[in-house]
Amino acid sequence: MPLLTLKAQVHADPETERILRDAMFCATKVYNGLMWHLRQELKEKGKVDLRRSTLNRTLKTLPRAKGYYSLSVQLTRDEVIQAYRSFFALKKNGGTEHHAPRFRPKSTLSPLKYVQSGFKLEGDRLTLSLGKGREDGVRQVSFRIHHRPGVEYERVREVSIIYDKGSGQFEARLVVEVKARGNHGQGRVAVDLGETVLLAAAFEDGTVLLYSGRFIKAARRYWQKVRARVKPPSQENPRMSRRFRQIARKESRQVGHLLHLATSHFIRECVQRGVKEIVIGNLTGIREGMDYGPRVNQRLHAWPYRKILHMLRYKAALVGITVRNDVEERGTSRTCHACGQVRKANRVHRGLYRCSCGWTAQADVNAALNIYERAFHVSPVKGSSGRVARPVVLSFRLGWHTVRHGRSPYLGEPKRKECLRAS
Numbered sequence: 001m002p003l004l005t006l007k008a009q010v011h012a013d014p015e016t017e018r019i020l021r022d023a024m025f026c027a028t029k030v031y032n033g034l035m036w037h038l039r040q041e042l043k044e045k046g047k048v049d050l051r052r053s054t055l056n057r058t059l060k061t062l063p064r065a066k067g068y069y070s071l072s073v074q075l076t077r078d079e080v081i082q083a084y085r086s087f088f089a090l091k092k093n094g095g096t097e098h099h100a101p102r103f104r105p106k107s108t109l110s111p112l113k114y115v116q117s118g119f120k121l122e123g124d125r126l127t128l129s130l131g132k133g134r135e136d137g138v139r140q141v142s143f144r145i146h147h148r149p150g151v152e153y154e155r156v157r158e159v160s161i162i163y164d165k166g167s168g169q170f171e172a173r174l175v176v177e178v179k180a181r182g183n184h185g186q187g188r189v190a191v192d193l194g195e196t197v198l199l200a201a202a203f204e205d206g207t208v209l210l211y212s213g214r215f216i217k218a219a220r221r222y223w224q225k226v227r228a229r230v231k232p233p234s235q236e237n238p239r240m241s242r243r244f245r246q247i248a249r250k251e252s253r254q255v256g257h258l259l260h261l262a263t264s265h266f267i268r269e270c271v272q273r274g275v276k277e278i279v280i281g282n283l284t285g286i287r288e289g290m291d292y293g294p295r296v297n298q299r300l301h302a303w304p305y306r307k308i309l310h311m312l313r314y315k316a317a318l319v320g321i322t323v324r325n326d327v328e329e330r331g332t333s334r335t336c337h338a339c340g341q342v343r344k345a346n347r348v349h350r351g352l353y354r355c356s357c358g359w360t361a362q363a364d365v366n367a368a369l370n371i372y373e374r375a376f377h378v379s380p381v382k383g384s385s386g387r388v389a390r391p392v393v394l395s396f397r398l399g400w401h402t403v404r405h406g407r408s409p410y411l412g413e414p415k416r417k418e419c420l421r422a423s
């Protein structure tokens, strides 16, 4: 059963909000408390014991751990473990000069997470357990939530309550099990994600779709200019100013909109072409749900790889298409799809890939075909005699309100001026 993450607004009365805030503050205290103990241990022994049982003993000494649901406390503990694991992974690769993972600022309200238990959703009313240990005796809170309409789900599996500093609002994220639409397709498609070409998709009939990333780049450049006029976070004042956060939010919304246009259009194409399985090239070392520290995260943020991946996952799930992300992307843009030769110099100007064997293709078309071959051990354009056919390339340009559709200039065919209204 496919899973889908739904964002929902929280409508709570002031008193309920106060209690939520307090419980989330407790989560921050617990997070920092565990961090503090681990830091001491690291200082004294040069290593830390991240076993759950050991950390659970520490949890018993933290009074704030009584401030919220006990299984949620365990999830906070897991966040600490995760932070340490990614910290060590980063350190191993020389990616950080810090001595230990960071504390959360006191002003941070940490998420309250519930998996399988501790919550109840009846209609739009969500009730959350806060455990039996709170000093004020409050055992649960209850409030209304509101998410986008038209999503039918079978069951709620996880709930997280998050505080969005930018808007000053609470938000609920629900992981729900949805009933997928039936899909009788057999087709397969390989996807290469990139910056200039946001998404290149090779279908098994030899068609390749290209979605330009130009508008996203333009949006980023624009907001970068706006940002340059605002005082950036500095060493003395590391917190972002309100204006800075506002800009980040606007940019993220705009980029998100463009990504939605592209991914929705692509999934519709997949359905039309009878696709059952999508393979997306995996960037080396990037796994989901990992925190790689500020530097790597910033690079990832600059290019919203995970965001696109997430969108493709859930949109595909809704129409019964599976998504695989286990094929290494490394080297696929440098390898010639026709003869297999690997050479960086083959990638000539303006994204054209040209090899001495005679193969010429748009570089991202070449890469997507390689990912296809890596994933399915067969090429959509190679015949049994070893002859390579020219792929049919369709390129899509993303506008603010439309997705334009035209033949690739590399094929020398006239551009079709077709406009697709993206809903």
Ligand SMILES: [Zn+2]
Residues within 6 Å of the ligand: 336, 337, 338, 339, 340, 341, 355, 356, 357, 358, 359
């Ligand atoms: Zn070649």
